[in-house]
Amino acid sequence: MLWGSRFKEKLNQTALEFSSSLPFDINLFEEDILVNKAHTEMLADVGILSQEDADKIVKGLNSIQSEFDEGKWKPETEKYEDVHSAIEARLYELIGDVAGKLHTGKSRNDQVATDLRLWIKKSVQQIILSINNFQIVLINTAEDNLDTIMPGYTHLQRAQPVSLAFHLLAYVEMLERDKERFDFVLEQVDVSTLGAGSIAGSTLPIDPEFTSWKLGFKKYFSNAMDAVSDRDFALDFLNACTIGQIHLSRLSEELILWSTSEWNFIKIGDKYSTGSSLMPQKKNPDIPELIRGKTGKVLGNYINLASVLKALPLSYNRDLQEDKEPVFDSFKTYINSLDILKEVISTIDINKERFIKELRGDFILSTDLTDWLVLQGIPFRDAHGIVGLVVKYAESAGKNFTNITLDELKKINPVFHEEAIEYLMIDESLKRKKSKGSPNPEMLQSQINNWKSMLFEFIVT
Amino acid sequence: MLWGSRFKEKLNQTALEFSSSLPFDINLFEEDILVNKAHTEMLADVGILSQEDADKIVKGLNSIQSEFDEGKWKPETEKYEDVHSAIEARLYELIGDVAGKLHTGKSRNDQVATDLRLWIKKSVQQIILSINNFQIVLINTAEDNLDTIMPGYTHLQRAQPVSLAFHLLAYVEMLERDKERFDFVLEQVDVSTLGAGSIAGSTLPIDPEFTSWKLGFKKYFSNAMDAVSDRDFALDFLNACTIGQIHLSRLSEELILWSTSEWNFIKIGDKYSTGSSLMPQKKNPDIPELIRGKTGKVLGNYINLASVLKALPLSYNRDLQEDKEPVFDSFKTYINSLDILKEVISTIDINKERFIKELRGDFILSTDLTDWLVLQGIPFRDAHGIVGLVVKYAESAGKNFTNITLDELKKINPVFHEEAIEYLMIDESLKRKKSKGSPNPEMLQSQINNWKSMLFEFIVT
């Protein structure tokens, strides 16, 4: 027991179970051991602890980690308040009374903050790697589909022709921003809070700089009270997971749409689909549906912690224990979604010719025709109006852009001539795009080359 | 496997684990068995199943329930998609091929909705009982504190004297509304959806009325598509838990404040407090802090499901699997909070004389003095202004309502006479309250009596 000599009654068992964080802070086991070791070494370094005592403690902590890894020892949930108490209790069992020196000048308040920071640091690095791998799959799929013409949608209405490559590269951009956001989180989390004590440091000459360096942090806290009260880094992490998961939900929505009978654009592999217990013909895009659905949870986790922090007076309050579950859950949900959606993408079967036939003659080239009129010197707004009339006429005459005649066009406006008809051919439309950032296949190929060298570099370094 | 004959490849193992709901829908085990039994009996009743087959299936299902209860069989998470698949698979093992008839005219879509409705129905009833017990503790504590005068706060500033009884009875009112809200949820959830099939009922003559009656529901669905798409009842449940938990958070906040050195009004029992690993003198109100903190989670669960449902096309989508975790988690969090906070309340040590001394002479009686002026015929707004001047004068003269003299009052306004001084005595102030719903001790006693007969009646019926 870490406390209690001033108490007359023990904590009620129901209360212990209601309040114990061990069922989830067991996730911080490894980090807690690391922090304990760094702290012990610091105590020896500044002379509070003898080197001999320090060695005993470190050895004991190493044994606990081994026992835990090998499944020989696992703390009982109903016995301990948290992972810190469990480890200290075990240390007593292994090395006796010298274990009582471990906690010198240290509080659970600064330790748990440091543990969580270490854990998020590690997790962010894993996430960035997973994002990178996801981008690589998207880029490879994009490269295979530079000429897969599809309608670009606004308002889910066909707007202008694009390629599947262009569409997928939009997601590569989003994922790149996600990495930048996690880089920012990394910067925020990379601060050691060990040495802040409960709230105000210590009268002992403990050295936060030493432990920060030992634990591999970039810097350490400046104000002990802030150090134990602050969970901004966790909220930033939850925001980054939320935006990341939203991106996956947008892609999932599109995979679901593209898999419908109506779109008939892709087929998701059997390995990533499920059937129906009642309807024998069904094949369902469960993975994208679940990823879309799990966005609710990741967003809920953000609200959870934000609500906890709102109006919380300084410094540590027990409410802060509620930071861990949302962080662990959003991490797991998001990284699993990334990893499995990457697999789904890499196995989809794309119906490359699905749209090209249907788009021949489609009004989707109206903007290009408008641009052509502009090049003939017609003010844009007038050109827009003229093409609107062409569409209206064609619809009422049951015609489209393949079978409308030059004569018909001239009747609407005499400015039309032969060249206009060329502008109505879908197959060449992407090559006509001139502006940067457009789906011009040459430009996309060059972007893909850039991405490849960047992402490859990332992996080898 | 419930499906798959049309598939060429099996579901990938990672995909199975990502998508399996078994780790949490195992909570619905009992309900799933009940639903299966009712369905089987219905199939026999309408003649789709022979009575013999039905008996075998029901017997098999009973065995599975027993095995499960006795811990002899537990479905492996990594093997099944969900609790339904696990039970059907086990049924095959126990009774052979006749198990294949169980699923006739039934889909997981209608079954899971019915399971969840049964589960929420049961849970709501437990919650209402816990609320009731909480109210009883509050009422008993209130009855002991009819004369415990304390400041009533607005803006956390002392406003007017009230009693602790009055303050606690405000919470009894809130809890009563919580019961009404859960009653509404009960009404919404008490609808059987069994027989809706995947989406559109069946060409077989299945009978939803029979199963609804067997399962003890009040009524059954009218539209099969709505039946499998609808999770309104779950969102209503999460709303009720959120508002309920908010009430507990408000009370927790007050317990935390009242336990501070500054307030020094109550002491929370040692059994429900913890100490500090670093600071030996500390005793912390952990339980109220955790309840306050867990409000974030309960609110997050509401957002979770609301976000899942937003813009979801009909009918069943796999996203709906995400309904269960928030429902189970909010239930557990809320009912545990209710039960433990009730215990905390019943063991607090109240410093009954804490405020009465301090309030003698306090300006907290200003409103009463204003009312007295009104009774002398002064328009209220003027009376308010006069008392404001009295306060201003007293503050600058370093006086208060016990030592201000009649002469001083008369200098501010000649209307003051002897009787005014009586109005400044705190001890009698509550008895002067005349309006209904006020902290007049006689009125409160009568309310307490009413509550007692109501709540007692609830328990015996």
Add this chain to the structure above:
Amino acid sequence: MLWGSRFKEKLNQTALEFSSSLPFDINLFEEDILVNKAHTEMLADVGILSQEDADKIVKGLNSIQSEFDEGKWKPETEKYEDVHSAIEARLYELIGDVAGKLHTGKSRNDQVATDLRLWIKKSVQQIILSINNFQIVLINTAEDNLDTIMPGYTHLQRAQPVSLAFHLLAYVEMLERDKERFDFVLEQVDVSTLGAGSIAGSTLPIDPEFTSWKLGFKKYFSNAMDAVSDRDFALDFLNACTIGQIHLSRLSEELILWSTSEWNFIKIGDKYSTGSSLMPQKKNPDIPELIRGKTGKVLGNYINLASVLKALPLSYNRDLQEDKEPVFDSFKTYINSLDILKEVISTIDINKERFIKELRGDFILSTDLTDWLVLQGIPFRDAHGIVGLVVKYAESAGKNFTNITLDELKKINPVFHEEAIEYLMIDESLKRKKSKGSPNPEMLQSQINNWKSMLFEFIVT
């Protein structure tokens, strides 16, 4: 100024503007006047006010209402804290010092709660009427489309044939639950809080029962402290708006999908569509998109107030001022969405033959075929497997349910005979549905008749 005689300095102008609620609580103008009048009449009734004074005040209040209605007087935002102060100030201007008697035994704390309750009561009644009108449009459209066969979707994959009538009636069910939820809100909100004062009623013999009755409330508060602290009714209102708006978002999502080139099922009228500033051919389903998007706002409003209430100590705190904007905004967003989506629905152009041709031969009848096998005595799970093999065979042979031959079926399983082929005809499929709540057209017609008599009755009463 309603207060201030004890203050040495006036409220800073920036602070006044930051804190003023007048820009939004002006919405409560009418309710505030009503409350003031009822309070005045009560004061006269219990003898605190002379009848003469009361008459003057009521007359003054009536004038203020007229001035306001006719646009002759409008309180300046930068001058008053809130609508109550503005009205009292105007009353002084109109009737002189007797105005100072209005506020006797009344606080802004109880008044604003009563105002808001009156406002929500009125608004809920308007909402219920709008829902009713929406249902009528859906039912009429359903009746026109009893035979409009379309695929019923699960996982957005074609699952079983249904009719558009059946699909729309699912929404009628949702809307009916919305009315039940608003009925519950109505019950919760229908409680007068006038007479609670700031926190603890009054030493004056004011009569909350009288004012409650005058204002048309069903009952009045029991505990004054609860009365001024409680905003549960507002949160319940926001929950009801959220669930209601989610329903509209689901329908909007479907209208958007059905309007795509891919679905080509409906056309939204020109009156409710917009074009593109750049692309002349575009016609966009803006209204459903906006309704879908505005769901975020309505959900955000719920979170807003829930966060405000979390851990708020009793009784009134200024934070509660933040209750009004979310309530007003969710009301406006939701009722406008209801009213305009109703218009959109009533003007859509439905492509009734869109699906029937495509579904002839489609595997969407697999479940019916499975049911047929069950009727031949095959256990369901085996039947499911057999039909799965039929689908697999047909897909690989490039066949469908119209051109697969009986011989081919028999090769897969000898149980097939002539009758099976009949089960593969889509046109008769709905009529084969036997179970209650299914899309059997006769059952739907009968439901429609019931709805009509119910909803019509609602309107005339």
Add this chain to the structure above:
Amino acid sequence: MLWGSRFKEKLNQTALEFSSSLPFDINLFEEDILVNKAHTEMLADVGILSQEDADKIVKGLNSIQSEFDEGKWKPETEKYEDVHSAIEARLYELIGDVAGKLHTGKSRNDQVATDLRLWIKKSVQQIILSINNFQIVLINTAEDNLDTIMPGYTHLQRAQPVSLAFHLLAYVEMLERDKERFDFVLEQVDVSTLGAGSIAGSTLPIDPEFTSWKLGFKKYFSNAMDAVSDRDFALDFLNACTIGQIHLSRLSEELILWSTSEWNFIKIGDKYSTGSSLMPQKKNPDIPELIRGKTGKVLGNYINLASVLKALPLSYNRDLQEDKEPVFDSFKTYINSLDILKEVISTIDINKERFIKELRGDFILSTDLTDWLVLQGIPFRDAHGIVGLVVKYAESAGKNFTNITLDELKKINPVFHEEAIEYLMIDESLKRKKSKGSPNPEMLQSQINNWKSMLFEFIVT
């Protein structure tokens, strides 16, 4: 009208009003003019527009800005869909048909994204300045209170002595992180999206690099589809506002607590307090209460946009119009809260001697005493236990740390000697702190000096 020649019916007036964004995107007026001008100059630069036409358009746009600034022209809400349409319509009125050339190669989709990015960029810079000013006030107040000893709280229980300076400097740290977070937002938002068109750039040789440079952006979009679909920068902005507002809510909570009669630590100035309409003696901390309350709104705005973006297919959908209101509202709420809370802080009256007397003898020095025992060679956990016994003994003997005798201490444990008694003197306690980041006054002074040079530098550069 920017579109419509293909339409047979005009947009219904109710639909126009429901869908118009003009009531709020009028905020983007200035940005819209700037974007139009930059676009026009680019069109001339690449030769699509003659210089003469370009000059006319730019002149016209300048006039519109002047008219607007001077209040001579204001677009009617009920007439236009948005600010873009209003400006183009006015341009026609001012310069005639050449106005029709403005929109060449530009869509509202890319324009509104660019407008909003410019607006957020400007707003973030204002916020950073306001944060800086807030920090300066905190630092000045801290410097005045280096010796104002107060209890540091954990769990709102007195934990260890700190100074008010130390407490306020914790907030300076939080605010510094807020600036880092807004710096990250600035980086994300500083990307021009002009030239992306509706979705896919243009067949005209427009130059996004030129307009990006003209508008002062750091870089421009890489993928046109992403450019019009992306609102990550807005969500990052809302996250930064949320965390920032949470910090203000924590400080507000403390100001409210410190202003209570129970704490009696500070008095908020009359200029920033309000009174009660009923209770003449009241003075309320309204500003901190409102700031605490408005946190709900800022959090609600985050949820709002996150819900809008969830599962939204690419590219532009009308739902995205809902991005603006939360962004504008969170900006206004947050920056106003910053500016006014700064004023409140700078005028509070601090009761500097409030705690020092009360803390003499308080058990709050228990940790220091424990540290002293550690220095005597006692293992920490044992030392903790010994001091716990001291506290328990003292409490039962009705003693405290000033009047407990050395003999009594020795009876509990013989290790105690004279020096221990010195450790129990509160006045010197802060100076005994040795570790970095602690409230040692010398260390704090040095931090203050650093802050001053950093923040001052920020202002002059």
